[in-house]
Amino acid sequence: MKAVHRSSFEIFSSVVSALFLREIQTRFGTKKGGYFWALFDAMLMVLIFAGLKSLVAEKSMPGIDFPVFLASGFLAFFMFKNIVNGAMGAFSANAALFNYRQVRPFDTLVSRVLVEILVSTMATLAFIGIGLYFEFNIAVKDFSMVILAVAWLVLFAFGFGLFSAVMATFFENYAKIVQVIMTPLLFISALMYTVESLPQALREVILYNPLVHFIEMIHGNFFTTLTTEYVDYTYMFFWTFIPLFAGLYLYRASEKRIIST
16 A cells, blocks of 8 residues: 655644644533533623623713624633633643644644634624624624734734743743733723723823734724724734744744653
């Protein structure tokens, strides 16, 4: 029988596909209820904050449904948070698989990112269904730009997640620090307000947070009454590609140590 020689990309694709299915099985279990609870967890915080905020300041943004405004930001933020947190635990959770020559640590990280994208997509579709049922205004001003903003955010999360995964492997407290930082980020990433609504002094400070630019890009291209005036694309570029290249460099330099750790 003639041996079949597969390319590196074919091996990578096969391994990532198998790891993706393994992550789905591990995370959601064999029962269909597991998928429901994963979706419920992703939507619960969105619905709580949307409900509270709409009760407090329902008319502060004319022409915008607060639940839609908040959900679009929260879904993006939770996707970023879950990708980074999942990436930091990818190497340790799959360490036993590194005994197989075809499985590389990088593959486990990619599979986890794909799972988080799937969960975020399911949560978004569920919200769209809820929005249509309750007759919210979910019309999008520029759909292509919203998709670009989300894809860019995924790339940012992937690069920062890869960098953090390597750092967390060799510095035990790094992952704890990142997880602690995620909590205040929830409140300083323009999820419940716009940059325009802030005082000038506070506006200048909050714009140092790169997540604000991504959320503003999503909101500005989603709602007709909002703009992307405060989005700095150059700033977003550097925050995306510096962690990505740093993560790739550190990973290549320490892959053998990661496998043996």
